[in-house]
Amino acid sequence: MTVSANMQEEHIIRFENIVKRFGGAQALASASLEVRRGTVHGLVGQNGAGKSTLIKILAGLHRPDGGHIRIEGRSFDRLTPHLCEERGIHFIHQDRLLVPNFTVGESLFLGQETRFAGTPFLNRRAMQRRAEELLANYFSVELPRNALIGELSTAERQIVQITRALLRGPKVLVFDEPTAALVRPEAEALFRLIRRLRDEGVTIIYISHYLNEIEQLCDHVTVLRNGHTVASLPIGETSAQAMAGLMIERDIAEMFPKRRVELGEEILNVHGLSAPNRYEGVNFSLKRGEVLGLTGLLGSGAKDLMRTLFGLEPAGSGEINIARKAVKLRDPARAVAQKLALVPEDRRGHGVSLDLSVSENITLPNLGRYTRFGFLDGKRERSDTGELIRRLGIKTSGRDALVRTLSGGNQQKVAIAKWLGRQSEIxxxxxxxxxxxxxxxxxxxxxxxxxxxxGAGVIILSSDLLELVGITDRILVFFRGRLIREILSSETTTDEVLSISTGVSEGLRRVS
Structure with a gap:
């Protein structure tokens, strides 16, 4: 066998110069991924770097537009989910992908039921015995066979999903943000399992924003940025800080308009706010004219806090004060009455109504201003919406154009224009x-x-760290349900914020 053949067989997965486009957007431009057998291989990159697209190509959900795919030395034009399963590649997804009203036993053997030889009848005892062996051997747990998936904890549902994969004798297991919703002891147990599987010859691909986990757990790491593979390194030759640096690019000064705003009085104060299993003991304030950034990984509690502030999720304890008065934001209507506005992440699902016009979307939260005795003042509506369209530079064929015909950026402007019409303050x-x-x-x-x-106060939740450092006055960093650091944006860097939010920075301290 030649040296090149040996090198080829050493890599169980080899993606070379993968290209993938979605319409006019290029998700992957030149992405490569080479995974050695029997190793734990990390895959990192900021949101939008191309990680999800690359993994969906590996799962057979997307077909690449260019590049080469080799699995165990064999070339493929594309993969399919069935082909992936045949090749022993299985995925432990972040959202678990289990049916809530199935029992543990039904979930474990769905699609691979054991039957009595020569009959269509299920051998339930054999299936249960095999499941119990795996659960005891790998996890040292015993899950009730008749318990519903929806009744299990996050960690228990993850155990069921991993056990399903182990029943198939996997060669490759892909973990997508597996610890995002786990507490520390559960995460440590998962790490021990991954190391054991590696030692038994299973190849692991580990995707995580927690760079300290990559550093501690993986043998090799691939870094993606803007659809390109920018580095592929042995862990011994890099560090979490170096990975963070590779993930970041661009000069902040080129992107973000300068502003000089004198801060006013305190408009919002949050004290001791807690929600069980989401966040705890959160304290911060917001002044008029201030742009405050929030950031943290999935499951950090930052997004849950935003939802609480708009009345979408209740807090268990603590206080919210607006203009120095205690308020109870039990629902969005009360939040809106307190002059809060929310522009959600999913603008198409929650921010705008795609099948209404630009004018109708802008008017929707403000109907009281344009109606009298049940009749709409069309002249005033047209005048005000036209002014907002001009003010925000919304590119549209007219105020009556359907929002679905607009670009993503212009849809986002419509979502913001809705609340400008209400003269919101937060x-x-x-x-x-x-x-x-x-x-x-x-x-x-x-x-x-x-x-x-x-004079409005603005709170921005963003995973784009360049954005946060560039446009905010302060940044609050959340980590596993706690507000652990408050930073002046003018005195920090994206590397520092990333290090704190991923648990790399030592001496994490809680903001009191």
């Missing part, structure tokens, strides 16, 4: 520029500056 922006082009991003950054300049 804006909650959840990932305000996700999925939009750089030109639209800069326009939205400018708009955020204008909101602050007129």
């Amino acid at each position: 804006y909650l922006l959840d990932e305000p520029t996700v999925g939009i082009d750089i030109g639209s991003k800069i326009e939205i950054y400018t708009l955020i500056g204008e909101l602050a300049a007129r």
Whole structure:
């Protein structure tokens, strides 16, 4: 056998220069991934770097537009889910993908039921015995066979999903953000299992934003940025800080408009706010004219806090004060009455109504201003919406155009325009520029500056760290349900924020 053949067989998975486009957007431009047999291989990159697209190509859910795929030395034009299963590649997904009203036993053997030889009858005893052996051997647990998946904890549901994969004798297991919703002891148990599987010859691909986990657990790491593979390194030759640096690019000064706003009086104060299993003991304030950033990994509690502030999820304890008065934000209507506005991350699902016009979307939260005795004042509506369209630079064929015909950036502007019409005083922006082009991003950054300049308080939840450092005054960093650091944006870097939010930075301290 030649040396090149030996090298080829050493890699169980080899992706070379993978290209993938979705319409005019290029998700992967030149992405490569080479995974050695019997190793734990980390895959990292910021949101939008191309990790999910690359893994969906591996799962057979997307077909690449270019590049080469080799599995165990064999070339493929594309993969399919059935082919992946035949080749022993299985996925432990972040959202668990289990049927809530199935029992543990039904979930474990769904699609691979054991039957009595020569009959269509299920051998339930054999299936249960095999499941109990795996659960005891790998997890040292015993799950009630008749318990419903929906009744299990997050860790227990993950155990069921991993056990399903182990029943198939996997060669490769892909873990997608497996510890996002786990507490520390559960995460440590998962790490021990992954190391054991590696020692038994199973190859692991481990995707995580927690770079300290990558550093501790993996043998090799691939870093993606903007659809390109920018590095593929042995863990012994890199560090979590170095990985963070490879994930970041661009000069902040080139992207973010400068603003000078004198901060006013305190408009929002949160004290001791807690919600069981989501976040605890959160304290912070917001002033008029201030842009406050929130960030943290999935499951950190930052997004849950935003939902609580808009009345979508209740807090268990603590206080919310607006303009120095205690308020109970039990539902969105009460939040809106307190002049709060939420621009959600899923603008198409929750931020705008795609089948209504631009004008109708902007008017929707403000109908009381345009109706009298049940009749709509069309002249005033047209005048006000036209002014907002001009002010925000919404690119549309007209105020009567359906929102679904607009680009993502312009849909986001419509979602913001809705609340400008109500003259809100506190804006909650959840990932305000996700999925939009750089030109639209800069326009939205400018708009955020204008909101602050007129005295509104703005809270931005974003996983784009360049964005946070570039446009905010302060940044609050959440980690596993706790607010652990408050940073002045002018005195920090994206590397530092990333290190704190991924648990790399030592001496994490809780903000009191």
